[in-house]
Amino acid sequence: MFIKNTWYVAAWDKEVTTDGLFARTIIGVPVLMYRKENGDIVALEDRCCHRGAPLSAGRREGDCVRCMYHGLKFDAQGQCIEAPAQPRIPPQARVRTFPVVQRHRWIWIWMGDPGRADPALIAETPWLDHPDWRSLDGYIHYDVNYLLICDNLLDFSHLPFVHPTTLGGSADYAANQPKVERLGNGVRITRWALDIDPPPFAAAIKNWAGTVDRWNIYNFTVPAILLMDSGMAPAGQGAREGNRDGAIEFRGCQAITPETDHSTHYFFAHPHNFSIDNPEVTSSVHQSVVDAFEEDRDIITAQHKSLSLAPDFRMVAFGIDAALNQFRWMVSRQLQQEAAEAAAAHATVSIVQAQDAEPASSKV
Ligand code: FES
Ligand SMILES: [Fe+2]
Numbered sequence: 117m118f119i120k121n122t123w124y125v126a127a128w129d130k131e132v133t134t135d136g137l138f139a140r141t142i143i144g145v146p147v148l149m150y151r152k153e154n155g156d157i158v159a160l161e162d163r164c165c166h167r168g169a170p171l172s173a174g175r176r177e178g179d180c181v182r183c184m185y186h187g188l189k190f191d192a193q194g195q196c197i198e199a200p201a202q203p204r205i206p207p208q209a210r211v212r213t214f215p216v217v218q219r220h221r222w223i224w225i226w227m228g229d230p231g232r233a234d235p236a237l238i239a240e241t242p243w244l245d246h247p248d249w250r251s252l253d254g255y256i257h258y259d260v261n262y263l264l265i266c267d268n269l270l271d272f273s274h275l276p277f278v279h280p281t282t283l284g285g286s287a288d289y290a291a292n293q294p295k296v297e298r299l300g301n302g303v304r305i306t307r308w309a310l311d312i313d314p315p316p317f318a319a320a321i322k323n324w325a326g327t328v329d330r331w332n333i334y335n336f337t338v339p340a341i342l343l344m345d346s347g348m349a350p351a352g353q354g355a356r357e358g359n360r361d362g363a364i365e366f367r368g369c370q371a372i373t374p375e376t377d378h379s380t381h382y383f384f385a386h387p388h389n390f391s392i393d394n395p396e397v398t399s400s401v402h403q404s405v406v407d408a409f410e411e412d413r414d415i416i417t418a419q420h421k422s423l424s425l426a427p428d429f430r431m432v433a434f435g436i437d438a439a440l441n442q443f444r445w446m447v448s449r450q451l452q453q454e455a456a457e458a459a460a461a462h463a464t465v466s467i468v469q470a471q472d473a474e475p476a477s478s479k480v
Pocket of ligand 1: 164
């Protein structure tokens, strides 16, 4: 079960083109995306309303797509507008469409009630295309439920253990308790580690005279969006109090989008605002992050396999689980709310149907 009334990242902008058909499953629903000739993005359910063949196996015809099983043609609104050998097309011959918005390089999709798809609710990621920041596009596919990835991202105490040669650094990092604050739709985590050795990825791009003060400050919001201010400055100069002289800074943008119950899309970038004209620095930062995220994938996939062997396994809670417990509680609360709304809507429809079915003689 997934939250529906929220914006999910569906793709990087470059993945959806004016001449192709791009298929991606989002929260268990197959979606076909393409760009119209004017560049606008179309998102249709990737399942022909005739016999269920994927439209992504079809053919572009201008701004329309033709199913290449029996030849139905659909317009960008999902309406069937042509059927071979049948001039009259029933109005219900259509496929579902989804609201989509392209913003700062990410294409966002709304899988719930289209009437509630307010673009103002989309998380802001200006660093993805801002001229003062540089990053490369990242995507990883996972064969686990998305909440296990959220758990990982909500507790950075794993850094020295999972990422000793990339993002990690000294074990002191894990000893620092983060501050966890509740947001309306997520949590905010502030973690400082003072006077520690620079982690390997930072040592690879800058010569540090000594230890550093390192920060990771991020919002993690529903459905699963991580936006982070992170960096490090020479130790002891007061970075925590706001002095970022000589610091290196990043604005991590990560979006975790469920594909199915047991698979997940992971979109990420790690923009930096120093050495922006040096592509080697950008590529070194990116590669460190990719390597680290593959380390995460290894341990999380192993955890998933372990857990799947023991459905009754009961985890033992530790203090480091505070943020992920709060986040999981928020997800459950929104799922319950959506289930209650769906049940109420269903009850209303049933009453209306019962009234419509009532024999005329019994009506006053
Ligand atoms: S399944 Fe698409 S036309 Fe028959
Ligand atoms: Fe990690």
